[in-house]
Amino acid sequence: MSIPELLVNDGFITRQDREKIDDFSARSGLSFIKIALNFGYISRKNYERSMLNAGYTFHEIRELPFDQEVLNKIELKFADQHVAIPLRIENNRVITIMADPGDQLFIDFIRFTYDCEPEIIVASDLDIVWLSHKLLGDKYVKSAVYELLNRDPANSAFITFSSGQLIAIFSFLALIVIGMMVSFKNTSIIINILVSVFFLVAILFKLFLALVGSRFELHQAVTRDDLKEIVEADLPIYTILLPVYKEDKLIKKLIWNLQAIDYPRERLDIKLLIEEDDDKTLNAVRNLDFPAIFEVVVVPFLMPKTKPKACNYGLHFSRGKYLTIYDAEDIPDTDQLKKVVSMFGKLPSNYICIQSALNYYNRNENFLTRMFTLEYSYWFDYMLPGLDTLDIPIPLGGTSNHFKLENLVELGAWDPFNVTEDADLGVRAYAKGYKIAVINSTTYEEANNEPFNWIRQRSRWIKGYMQTYLVHMRNPVALWRKLGWRGFLGFSFFIGATPLTFLVYPFLLGIFICYLVFDLSSIRTLFPDWVLFMSIFNLMVGNILMIYINMMAVFKRRFYELILFAIANPVYWILHSIASYKGLYQLIVKPFYWEKTDHGLSKVNSPTNVVK
Secondary structure (H helix, E strand, O other): OHHHHHHHHHOOOOOHHHHHHHHHHHHHHEEEEEHHHHHOOOOOHHHHHHHHHHHOOOOOOOOOOOOOHOOOOOHHHHHHHHHHEEEEEOOOEEEEEOOOOOHHHHHHHHHHHHEEEEEEEEEOOOHHHHHHHHHHHOHHHHHHHHHHHOOOHHHHHOOOOHHHHHHHHHHHHHHHHHHHOOOOHHHHHHHHHHHHHHHHHHHHHHHHHHHHHHHOOOOOOHHHHHHHHHHHHHHEEEEEEEEOOOHHHHHHHHHHHOOOOOOOHHHHEEEEEOOOOOHHHHHHOOOOOOOOOEEEEEOOOOOOOOOHHHHHHHHOOOOEEEEEEOOOOOOEOOOOOHHHHHHHHHHOOEEEEEEEEEEEEEOOOOHHHHHHHHHHHHHHHHHHHHHHHHHHOOOOOOOOEEEEEEHHHHHOOOOOOOOOOOHHHHHHHHHHOOOOEEEEEEEEEEOOHHHHHHHHHHHHHHHHHHHHHHOOOOHHHHHHHHHHHHHHHHHHHHHHHHHHHHHHHHHHHHHHHHHHHHHHHHHHOOOOOHHHHHHHHHHHHHHHHHHHHHHHHHHOOOOHHHHHHHHHHHHHHHHHHHHHHHHHHHHHHHOOOOOOOOOOOOOOOOOOOOOO
């Protein structure tokens, strides 16, 4: 009896489901078992029960010997579609691992290709996926790592500092040292003036962006009437990439979030990207006792082990017209995909990406989550719309950026050596003349509620901003020509100035504390009154302006209970400075290191208290 018939007889799927799966299989080229397990028709537990009832036994296959010549005759994508792989020829029979031993198309392929009969070993689909990607995924994972570097080395972060940048940096440091030796006081005064002015200008630029963004209204906003006009049968295939690493505790929550997406099931192409060494997450998927709508893709080991490398690998197996990325803890608005499809239909063809807003569902959990929510609110509700209005490169958020897949591939996809790969991709897209839009839809995430975990995450983000700035400033004149004066200045003040502002903040704060604690006459030996008061003025005004920006953040989302927490922004910036110096250190000693952020720490398990 065939596996489909077994599943029907055991009551795990209906005959109507079987007909749907057969029809989908004929249209897509995916095997019956692939569709049944990855499109929410049957749980893996019930599939195993049915197989055991029929007398099949799942074998351990990871350590089985294989013959490379046999493997060279099969393509990974075909093996993946049928959840089967030939390993070697033994006694004139092809040792073949299959999740569905009745898959006649794959059996015929074995007979035709190797001119031998198959000897079938039954194994779980996840073990076969793990083995097939490990044995056949070499060319795809190398492409994921080196494609951008080979195609466009000038835009790759593989080299952190160019020769010209190293010469400029060490020349500047040498100039400071010589200046200190010649005239310590005058050099200190000049440095103080430059730092103070830079700090204030950077804050004023953010205020300007926030004020511009506060007047921003989406001219192409997707309305309820637009959604009603969508014909589900005409919707394109939509790929969702879910890069995870050791997120076994979040798998069940992730599945429920995906189940809520309002999009036809058969037009979803959801890839759960699991690293080869991440047995925890793979076993969490294996132990699910309810159906899931995603396909597991195992990313073979190759350094660097970063999220963009995993996404680039998943791109090779993506079938969608549009593509987005969600993190394991993300809860997108249920109609987000339909809104994006509708908005792409309205926009000119040079718009290749639509960014959704990001915010947090656990905003009131503690001080850190409240400050994080204020920050994200002004970032996505004011800053990014301000950049969009002024036609300045938009650094994309880490998730919920929706791409036209063909244009994403044309750009070289993500840089696996850049730890803020989406910010870098936004700049590259702008430099090629492409546009990015902002949509009236939100994805809710888990705000980091633990200080050390927050610093790990933030140091990676800031390190990535430093990487992105260094990459694109290797040839400032060429960048000016590509971006124009407005784009160049916006990029410099938004991407370049953000980490620098955090780095200089302790310097200004230190002067202010010295002014309060020590005798004023001792400070005057280093700084005249006008220099000292200018530094203090810039620090005070800068902090007041950032407090004002944070206060603005609450209004669009009506988070009025957070408004007083904006006053604590100077304290929050100290955490930023700690993270910045850690990021700077890592930029020098291990630039590609992806510092893992722990998720699932929040005690808030659902976004039921979210105000939309």
